[in-house]
Amino acid sequence: MNAARTALVTGANQGLGRALAEGLATRMDPADLVLLTGRNPQRVAAAVAEIAAAPNTRSRVEGRVLDVADAGAIAALAAELRETQGGVDIVLSNATTRLLPDQSQSAMADEYIDVANTATHSILRAFAPILRPGGRLLVVASSLGTLGHLPERLRPLFDHATLDQVEYAVESWRSAIHAKTAEEAGWPRWLNIPSKVAQVAAVRAVAAERRDHDLATGTLLAAVCPGMVDTATSRPWFSDFSHAQTPAEAARAVLDLALTPGVDPDRYGELIRFGEVVPWYSGAPLTEQDQLLTP
Numbered sequence: 001m002n003a004a005r006t007a008l009v010t011g012a013n014q015g016l017g018r019a020l021a022e023g024l025a026t027r028m029d030p031a032d033l034v035l036l037t038g039r040n041p042q043r044v045a046a047a048v049a050e051i052a053a054a055p056n057t058r059s060r061v062e063g064r065v066l067d068v069a070d071a072g073a074i075a076a077l078a079a080e081l082r083e084t085q086g087g088v089d090i091v092l093s094n095a096t097t098r099l100l101p102d103q104s105q106s107a108m109a110d111e112y113i114d115v116a117n118t119a120t121h122s123i124l125r126a127f128a129p130i131l132r133p134g135g136r137l138l139v140v141a142s143s144l145g146t147l148g149h150l151p152e153r154l155r156p157l158f159d160h161a162t163l164d165q166v167e168y169a170v171e172s173w174r175s176a177i178h179a180k181t182a183e184e185a186g187w188p189r190w191l192n193i194p195s196k197v198a199q200v201a202a203v204r205a206v207a208a209e210r211r212d213h214d215l216a217t218g219t220l221l222a223a224v225c226p227g228m229v230d231t232a233t234s235r236p237w238f239s240d241f242s243h244a245q246t247p248a249e250a251a252r253a254v255l256d257l258a259l260t261p262g263v264d265p266d267r268y269g270e271l272i273r274f275g276e277v278v279p280w281y282s283g284a285p286l287t288e289q290d291q292l293l294t295p
Contacts, residue, residue: 004031006085007258008077010068010123011095013038013047016140016229019247020092021061023255025051028059033085037066037077038095068095068119069111078126087130090258093123094140105191109177116195117170117202121163124206124221133217136258139203141223145196145271148283151186154194158201159280166202170194193286199223200271204280207269220263225273226250 007024011017013036021036028034036051038044044063052061067073081088097115099108120139128137147155157169173194176182187194203223207214214221230244253274271278 004029004033005089006033006035006081006087007090007092008035008037008081008088008127009092009094010037010066010119012036013040013043016226016247016250017092017094018047019251020094020254021047022051022054022057023248023251024090024092024258025054025059025061026056027255027259030058030060032059034059034061035064035081036061037064037068039065039067041065068093068123069114071118071122074119074122075126078130082130087132087135088127089132089135091123091127091131091135091137092140092254092258093120093138095119096140099191105189106177106180106182109174109191112191112195113170113174117198120199120202121167121170124163124202128206128210128221131219134219134261136220137222138220138254138258139199139223140254141199141203141225141271142192142196143225143271143273143278144193144283144286145200145223145225146278146283147197147201147281149193149285150188150197151285154186158197161201161205163202163205166198166205169201170198173198188285190286200280203271204269211268215263215265215268218261218263220257220267221269222257222267223271224254224257225271225278226254227273 005028009017009021012021021034024034036044036048044065048061048063051057064077066077095115097112099112131137147159158166173187176185176187200223203221207221210221227250228244229247229250257272267277
């Protein structure tokens, strides 16, 4: 009999995170545990109760209050799971902060960077070491997370970088925003672009260190792009949602990657969209779109 597995989803109160938690709970085994996390205790409790009561739910579902911007809280949860569960099998890092077109990007920078980037660094540091053989650590990013979306002069900050170097680049970007020198330095006005590039770069950095060990044990680290998803976070940015997926639809490819045994070496450490690798050096700066966004 296989040992019970433990899965963790961040940002799982609503949207894609909620769909990922629901999907895990329906596709994992009765002895397995799905941990749904979020910042709001009431929303976490309500989501857990609804998923646990759903007729298709098979696994155990529990909630944890977790502010991913708190590196100490992430480390504490990892230590708890190492002690009580012996490690983790699936980590889906999905938490994000909602941006609105009429908000100042610079005013939102700290919160956005803390949730999207500082949290990604903390999750990689805390949970990659406690992944069991055959485990999965997937960071939800975007196809905007390829290096080509940055101006050429900024690309060396993230290419072939260590996690410490990625973190330094992110904090340099944050400092430039506060100093009002970010545009002069070439940073895109839209926070989402450097943030997603940094997320993918962080995954690549940790994967480069672990590659041989992980491939030998069937363990996968990767970034994932779920495609356009119709959520409250994305709706303000797009006028045409005719091709958008529901959260449940978008979750399927991510869950397939998380739950299918074996690792394709060509996908390890890469950005994956609908099962296919999005080349790291692809993309181009979105200059015209940047100029339309609120600075």
